[in-house]
Amino acid sequence: MSINAMTIANRAVLVTGANRGIGHALVQEALRRGATRVHAGARQTLTTLDDRIAPLTLDVTDAAQVQTAAENVATLDLLINNAGLGFHDDITNRAVLERHLAVNLFGTFGVTQAFLPLLTRSHGAIVNVLSISASAPLRDVPAYSIAKAAAFNLTQSLRALLAGRGVRVHAVVTGPVDTEMTRGLNVPKASPQSVAQAIFDGVENGAEDIFADPVSVAVATSRRTSTAKARERGSAA
Ligand SMILES: NC(=O)c1ccc[n+]([C@@H]2O[C@H](COP(=O)([O-])OP(=O)(O)OC[C@H]3O[C@@H](n4cnc5c(N)ncnc54)[C@H](OP(=O)(O)O)[C@@H]3O)[C@@H](O)[C@H]2O)c1
8 A cells, every 4th residue: 555655855864773773774864865854863862064964862762751852843744653672572571562562652652652753743644563473473482562562553553544645654574684682593584774775665655564674575465366266265155
């Protein structure tokens, strides 16, 4: 499915978790595509010599910090909820689940609500960085998978609710990416740069769900094929 497209040139973009990994690559790619301002949210305020980057102290679980950040941004076209937390667990510890939900679900929710007035004014867009684990839980990271599944549902609900206000909402689905989060995971991984490019391509092409790496593209293709076959069987019955 597609929604209205947005070019990145001359836009104001905000990226959470901008200090490393995919977030850092998103900041660089936004600048490469001509964004005029990139608000770089990070728990430790970034230092930069590039005056197009506006560092923003932003722990997405800290409501007061989120509010202050929103008060310090004048205009915004694109919010990228990238900050995320994921580590191994065995789904025995409630506190571990709550930590994952605090960042991946409630962090995304809180930042979105805080910046929604600016996005409504600009008829802007929201990008939520999710994971293939949102629809197919991974055995070693169940708390992460639950949190990403909830964030995926939040994304779909917001997409429906905000369409009437002219705000587009994109979901990013990706498999393993070569960042700190997957250090020690011995599988083929996409580069953060290639994922950042795929995310902005998706926004610029108006893709609702953005499949940002070869693994997520393969999973999506196989699901589409299975659905089509099931429909064929249904209509033949
Ligand atoms: N790597 C993968 O294979 C993969 C696959 C699918 C989806 N993703 C998603 O991609 C996004 C980026 O992850 P990554 O791969 O780039 O991992 P990463 O290198 O571990 O980066 C995670 C980022 O999130 C930030 N963060 C964590 N908790 C935060 C909080 N409370 N407030 C603000 N920022 C916070 C981190 O900041 P600090 O430096 O302060 O900790 C860091 O900037 C995440 O949403 C992740 O779930 C990653």
